[in-house]
Amino acid sequence: GDSVTQMEGPVTLSEEAFLTINCTYTATGYPSLFWYVQYPGEGLQLLLKATKADDKGSNKGFEATYRKETTSFHLEKGSVQVSDSAVYFCALTVGGNNRLAFGKGNQVVVIP
Amino acid sequence: EAQVTQNPRYLITVTGKKLTVTCSQNMNHEYMSWYRQDPGLGLRQIYYSMNVEVTDKGDVPEGYKVSRKEKRNFPLILESPSPNQTSLYFCASSPNSRSGANVLTFGAGSRLTVL
Numbered sequence: 001g002d003s004v005t006q007m008e009g010p011v012t013l014s015e016e017a018f019l020t021i022n023c024t025y026t027a028t029g030y031p032s033l034f035w036y037v038q039y040p041g042e043g044l045q046l047l048l049k050a051t052k053a054d055d056k057g058s059n060k061g062f063e064a065t066y067r068k069e070t071t072s073f074h075l076e077k078g079s080v081q082v083s084d085s086a087v088y089f090c091a092l093t094v095g096g097n098n099r100l101a102f103g104k105g106n107q108v109v110v111i112p
Numbered sequence: 113e114a115q116v117t118q119n120p121r122y123l124i125t126v127t128g129k130k131l132t133v134t135c136s137q138n139m140n141h142e143y144m145s146w147y148r149q150d151p152g153l154g155l156r157q158i159y160y161s162m163n164v165e166v167t168d169k170g171d172v173p174e175g176y177k178v179s180r181k182e183k184r185n186f187p188l189i190l191e192s193p194s195p196n197q198t199s200l201y202f203c204a205s206s207p208n209s210r211s212g213a214n215v216l217t218f219g220a221g222s223r224l225t226v227l
Contacts, residue, residue: 034215041220042220042221043204043220043221044155046216049215099145099160099170100157102154104152
């Protein structure tokens with residue numbers, strides 16, 4: 001079935017460092033791809049999305065490009081802040097409904 | 113304010129005591145869904161609803177029931193809770209069921225502990 005794989009383990013980095021979180025997907029159709037972010041004690045909220053190949057989603061300094069040839073949607077930010085500490089989920093939907101398949105999430109901790 | 117509201121936010125209960133987690137959205141969304149979040153497993157879908165009176169199983173429906181009698185409400189029912197249902201539960205909604213690009217709006221979560 002359709003699925004998303006995120007890199008294993010938490011990510012700890014210093015303020016102003018470069019962040020990359022890998023996401024690859026498996027889908028039979030042409031998925032829409034999403035990154036959701038969960039701040040401590042809150043529900044998930046959309047960070048960015050891309051709906052077709054080569055689209056780039058961006059928000060709050062984060063970017064991800066829909067790469068059909070590598071089935072990837074890696075999340076990047078050039079200079080992280082302490083306020084970016086959160087759990088980041090990659091997700092996809094395929095077809096005519098809103099069923100989202102989520103990755104397992106990556107805890108990001110930014111140290112001052 | 114557009115939002116998804118879940119109640120209760122925190123609950124400790126005992127095995128076998130029926131409980132309901134309510135979910136309400138004020139955005140006139142057609143689609144609603146329940147997820148559970150467990151460490152190392154990410155989010156898994158329990159049930160979803162494409163519209164009023166239309167519900168379907170997600171990936172982990174065992175031990176849960178739902179109903180969608182009104183567009184705004186989508187309660188999650190645990191008829192006989194067990195300890196393996198201890199989890200963080202999220203309700204979510206989106207505008208319609210026909211586009212895979214719709215963005216989900218999530219509630220703040222309900223942390224359930226079953227002793």
